[in-house]
Amino acid sequence: MxxxxxxxxxxxxxxxxxxxxxxxxxxxxxxxxxxxxxxxxxxxxxxxxxxxxxxxxxxxxxxxxxRRHKEELARERGYARRLFYAAYEICGQIAGLFDELELIRNYDREVSSAIFERILSRLNSSFDDDPHPDRVALVHELRQNLPGLLGYLKHGARDENSGGKKIFQLRGYYRQVCNNCWSHLAQLEADLPPAERTMRPVDF
Known part of the structure; x- marks a missing residue:
């Protein structure tokens, strides 16, 4: 009553x-x-x-x-943070495949493939119930090229003929998607006090 x-x-x-x-x-x-x-x-x-x-x-x-609006906004920010961190991890892992001369270094096929498979699995399972159109598009952009990247890594991509050039192109592609994820997160956190906002990584 x-x-x-x-x-x-x-x-x-x-x-x-x-x-x-x-x-x-x-x-x-x-x-x-x-x-x-x-x-x-x-x-x-x-x-x-x-x-x-x-x-x-x-x-x-x-x-x-x-109260419900506040909870919904907190949920939105949580989704945006997880999405940015996933994109940032992809960028970091791809950057780690290259040496200081921008050549693909020797890497462990199984270890590198397992890392990207784990990220892809997380993207496939963590955002299925998120209806926000901007994040749906960003998740799709992160997902769509990972299977191809995995294929190059499993086959030992080293040079232009074996997929090395494609991996180099994907590095620039994912960095742009990561920037878009950060912009989306920053927009959602704009009303938060500075101390409560997600800190931008120093190497990003």
């Missing part, structure tokens, strides 16, 4: 704030005056109580809507 919700809300909000305590004392004082005033006072208290009840009936749904 509405009065049970009102009482629960009052216990959680009014009794822990100075204005709330003052309001409780004021309501108690008004009630005592009404009791002493007799029948007229009782009628006045009934009217006053109806107005308070109406105010609470309006206030509670508004507070509930505000």
């Amino acid at each position: 509405w009065y049970e919700r009102s009482w629960q809300w009052a216990k959680e909000h009014l009794t822990v704030t100075v204005p709330g305590v003052v309001l409780i004392f004021f309501a108690t004082y008004v009630l005592m005056l009404a009791v002493n005033a007799g029948e007229v006072g009782a009628s006045w208290v009934q009217t006053f109580g109806s107005l308070v009840g109406l105010g609470i009936a309006i206030w509670l749904p508004w507070q509930d809507s505000k």
